[in-house]
Amino acid sequence: VPQIYYCSRTHSQLAQFVREVQKSPFGKDVRVVSLGSRQNLCINDSVRKLGSSHLINDRCLEMQNNKKKEESRDKCDEAERKQKRKRKGESAGCPFHQHIPTYSDEVLAEVRDIEQLVVKGRKMDACPYYGTRYSIPAAQLVALPYNTLLHRHTREVSGIKLAGNVVIIDEAHNLVDTITGIHSVEITGGQIARAYSQLTQYSQRYKSRLLATNLRYIKQILHVLKHFILCLGGKGKTNDNTSLTQCTSSTEVHLQTINDFLFTAGMDNINLFKIQRYCEKSHISRKLNGFVEKYQPSVTLYTVPDTKSNTGGGASSVSKFLQQIKQGNQQQTGETQQSGEESPHQSSSPFMHIEAFLLALTNADKDGRVVINKQGRLSQSSLRFLLLNPALHFREIVQQARAVIMAGGTMQPVSEFKEHLLFAAGVEPQRITEFSCGHVIPGCNLLPVALGSGPAGGAVDFSYEHRNKEYMMVELGRVLVNLCNLVPAGVCVFFPSYEYERQVYKFFEDSGVLKRLSVRKQVFREPKKASQVDQVLSDYSKCIQRCKTQGYKAMPLTGALLFSVVGGKMSEGINFSDDLGRCVVMVGLPYPNIKSPELKEKMDYLDATMPHTTGKSPGQIHYENLCMKAVNQSIGRAIRHKEDYATIVLLDRRYFRPNVCAGLPNWISAHLQTISKFGDAFGTIRKVRVSS
Ligand code: SF4
Structure with missing residues (x-):
């Protein structure tokens, strides 16, 4: 069976x-x-x-x-x-x-x-x-x-x-x-330096006991780690494994093919497969961890070594180097909290990450890239392996399994999914069966509206060129004030980025819009730290509950308004069911940053490897799909069961375009009303609210 x-x-x-x-x-x-x-x-x-x-x-x-x-x-x-x-x-x-x-x-x-x-x-x-x-x-x-x-x-x-x-x-x-994500590996300068330090000390301590072949592999790994540090701007002699100094390079992010990186890192004549086998068989990562715990707790690597030992062998030079990194970290006020960096105790297995990175480098040249992220300090710099071909790791699953069922509420657009994952993994088209069904709610429980203008009659367009203009933020404020007056309970607003949310919030504060919003709704914002999300959600929900117990008649407050960010901490895995989300507003279209080197590389890769079937290049289709997937994820937070109902406002005239509508799930696009005038949209929403 x-x-x-x-x-x-x-x-x-x-x-x-x-x-x-x-x-x-x-x-x-x-x-x-x-x-x-x-x-x-x-x-x-x-x-x-x-x-x-x-x-x-x-x-x-x-x-x-x-x-x-x-x-x-x-x-x-x-x-x-x-x-x-x-x-x-x-x-x-x-x-x-x-x-x-x-x-x-x-x-x-x-x-x-x-x-x-x-x-x-x-x-x-x-x-x-x-x-x-x-x-x-x-x-x-x-x-x-x-x-x-x-x-x-x-x-x-x-x-x-x-x-x-x-x-x-x-x-x-x-x-x-x-x-x-699972197969893209990042190692930070701090991890490389700690692994380097641990391995140096380990090899020095057990020099006389280690087999010559194992010692050779350790030397090769040290050579590789040293070159990683040099790649990130660290200074040192390439033929000397004992002296390293903190880097002072300027900020720079660039990508290399795997082969180019191997050459830059002086690894072109090192057999990574053999090193990987050595790591696996020798359990070196675990040994280093045990070694550090027994002889050199990771936290003491940061203490100031005495002057005599500073002038001595490799371990002390490395300790000094690590201490510089630590000091550098401490100078950045609150950096640890902001970046969520692990405590020294938590990060005592740096070699595991190095092993994973070395394994990633054994991928074929065309299937991945290495992102070299140089920052002012080594501890903030990183090397990241970026997987370009996820189908590589899906092939075995679809080949072995009798059937693979991929299910989801927001699977649209499916075509890219098939091209990038299934066809690229060798799945025959006749093996694929698509099944899509409507939402469990009746059509009348959902009102999706694409809105093309604000109450003052100006077109709403939150593209990069227009979103920062004052009149656009004024129109946004007017739309939200009107919706908050009309819709009781919870209203969730999704912004395309954290930066834009901050900018709009500041504008609302300065211009008095926030005060007007606060008359009807208590305003909440997505917190910066993930640890605060539960608290904000709990307060948001309690506020709505309080208003509900008074039958939403405790005027003037009728509920809560939540500002969140697409792709942020509240756009996935959190449900705004029932009164928590009676109206969801999507501000603009959240296109990713086209200037990101990683995105550019992915688009180039798709252009080079995927079939060009429509008028657009596969890279461009991918870019547009990233945006629509993010929209679908966010608006899918509302309406979570068959008795639920909500209004979804897509606030941007670009939602009128057929190719944008085509990226929405069928259960939304089938009912979508594109309304140019705010007054008409307001009337439609009011009618639905009265009847629901
Ligand atoms: S997972 Fe925990 S309980 Fe289980 S064997 Fe390991 S240490 Fe023991």
Whole structure:
């Protein structure tokens, strides 16, 4: 019997799916297992408290390793083993790595989501992470996150067998971006420098014990790391692995093909496949981590070395260099908070990132680019591998699986999806079946309006040339004031960028528009920090709830207004159902920055590799689709169930263009009203509000 692999983007979406299975008629007799990361499933509190997924993974694997080593050692008694462990500061295997088959039987007997799996694991003192993986072969339905399915190595180590099975990919509108994201690797100057430091010290300490071949590989990796630092503007002699100084280069971002980068980085005669095999077999990343913990905690790399040691060997020179980076960081007020940089403790596995980057460089020259991002300081500079051909990593899935179902509420435009992912992965057109159905709501619950002018009669056009003009912001203010007067409960406004949202908000503040808006709505803004999103949403929702309990008659306040940004923290994964989003306003068309080197490269790649079937180039189509996908994602936040209703205002005359309308989902474009005069649009919205 084929198995079904259901995957989605987040753990909460998977949990929601599992809860639906529980409620369904199959809930009683289907064998379901949910997979998650160690971070989600680990029940060993001393490991969990490490916080970051890298550290949890490393510690767990280290414990399994210690156990294996111990079991294979000469059979000394338990007391002696304990003594040895104490001396070496090691712990034995995890105490919860037990009762795995029994736990697995229990898991398959009843449908459980991740939280319930953890509770069960705690009750049985059995590890849910290994227990759920053990359950895969006997399960009929496996729920798993995207990266477990889409990343080949993760798929293989998790024991997922796709041959002859069915794969369901939910929220598939994200698929191309997700595959690109999973396989695009970035390493920062700080990570390179830390990996360099750790490896230098490791090789110096174990010089006499390491095999000559291993020492050669370590030297090659050090050579590569040194050249990465030089690429980012660091200074040092190319034939000397011990002296490096902080870079002072100017800001510059440029792209290179993989081959050009290998040449620039002095790696053209290094066999990356052999290095990759060495890294895999030797577990050097884990060893370095353990080494740093035992002998050179990463945090002490930043302390000021004494003057004598400063003049000495490689490790101290590197320490000085790292200390300069640290000082540089500290001079940037609040930089750590703004950039969300990891604390030194969290980022103690820099070599893992280096390994992933080296692996990415083994891709074919045409399938990727290297983005060299030089900033004033090395710690802020980075190297990024950009995957241009996501189909490369999807090919195996579509070839092996019996069927792949890609489902999503905002899959439009589908043609690009087929070209870039399916055809490019070798899928025959006759194997593809498209199915699209309308929304669950009746047509009268949705009023999409493309509005071409404001209350003063001026055309609304939020393109780059016009959006900063004062009259455009004045018209925007008038539209919002009118809508807020008319629509009770929640109104969400999506701006094309953070910068424009800030500019408009400032203008509204200075010109008194904000005061007028605040008469009817409490105004909220998307916060800068992701950690504040929940608080803002909770306050927004409470405000609407308060107004609702008074029947929206507690004049003058009738609800809340939320300013958010397309592609921001609130444009995906957050639902503005019912009164949270009775009206969604999309300000302009959020085209991405055409000057971005990465976007340009992607467009050039598509122009060179994809068929030119219409009047437009594939690169141009991709550029336009990026914009429409972002629009669809944002407006799809409202109307979340069959009794929901909302008005969607597309505020820009460019929405009148047939090619723009064609990029909207059918359930919106079928009802779209293009209205040139604001008065007519206002009348239509009022009529719908009165009848709803
Ligand atoms: S074996 Fe399981 S419980 Fe133990 S550390 Fe690893 S993930 Fe955590």
